[in-house]
Amino acid sequence: QAQLVQSGAEVKKPGASVKVSCKAFGYSLSNYGITWVRQAPGQGLEWMGWISGSNGNTNYGQKVQGRVTMTTDTSTSKGYMELRSLRSDDTAVYYCARGGRDSSGWFMDYWGQGTLVTVSS
Amino acid sequence: DIQMTQSPSTLSASVGDRVTIICRASQSISTWLAWYQQKPGKAPKLLIYKASSLESGVPSRFSGSGSGTEFTLTISSLQPDDFASYYCQQYHTHQSFGPGTKVDIK
Numbered sequence: 001q002a003q004l005v006q007s008g009a010e011v012k013k014p015g016a017s018v019k020v021s022c023k024a025f026g027y028s029l030s031n032y033g034i035t036w037v038r039q040a041p042g043q044g045l046e047w048m049g050w051i052s053g054s055n056g057n058t059n060y061g062q063k064v065q066g067r068v069t070m071t072t073d074t075s076t077s078k079g080y081m082e083l084r085s086l087r088s089d090d091t092a093v094y095y096c097a098r099g100g101r102d103s104s105g106w107f108m109d110y111w112g113q114g115t116l117v118t119v120s121s
Numbered sequence: 122d123i124q125m126t127q128s129p130s131t132l133s134a135s136v137g138d139r140v141t142i143i144c145r146a147s148q149s150i151s152t153w154l155a156w157y158q159q160k161p162g163k164a165p166k167l168l169i170y171k172a173s174s175l176e177s178g179v180p181s182r183f184s185g186s187g188s189g190t191e192f193t194l195t196i197s198s199l200q201p202d203d204f205a206s207y208y209c210q211q212y213h214t215h216q217s218f219g220p221g222t223k224v225d226i227k
Contacts, residue, residue, distance in 0.1 A: 035216070037165075044219075045210075047215070095165070104212075105212040105216065108155075108165075108167060111164035113164060
């Protein structure tokens, strides 16, 4: 049974950076991709981007393009999402999820528990 | 970018009701569509992929249909555990989600 376990909640000041980790259990990270999705308080789901676990290819959403970097470390079965120049509207729960290996265009069958990132001065 | 819409945004229903949620895409996505259920404070859960394929372990009262630009999620007989929010997701070109439909108790 696959499982994704994310790092804990973060509180950051505007302008800072945050890096959220996502550890995969029960499957090989190199056979899948990781998709990152966020959800602002009381709002819907927003796709942030995707990274291939096999070759590190990425696709990022327009709203975070230029501020986000997604990486993986197959030796530790971990994925990472770093978001820079944080603003108050980046306050959200950030989810990692198992996605397609070769393309960002795929559904997500296993999800992490979510990481709350709060941006506040 | 492909835009997704859902209707209704909120749906009030009773246990045992047949419930239908509609999802529309701004351009044809063939059958590259998934449906997710989300409960408060929890991660989304995959229900349906490729428009009509039921994810393993999901009750058969859930079904999906459609192709091109119009899709439906149907719950044949609403159960207490089904009161939640539902999101459609296109994965034809990258990904995007619909705004969600909240199913609450009538």
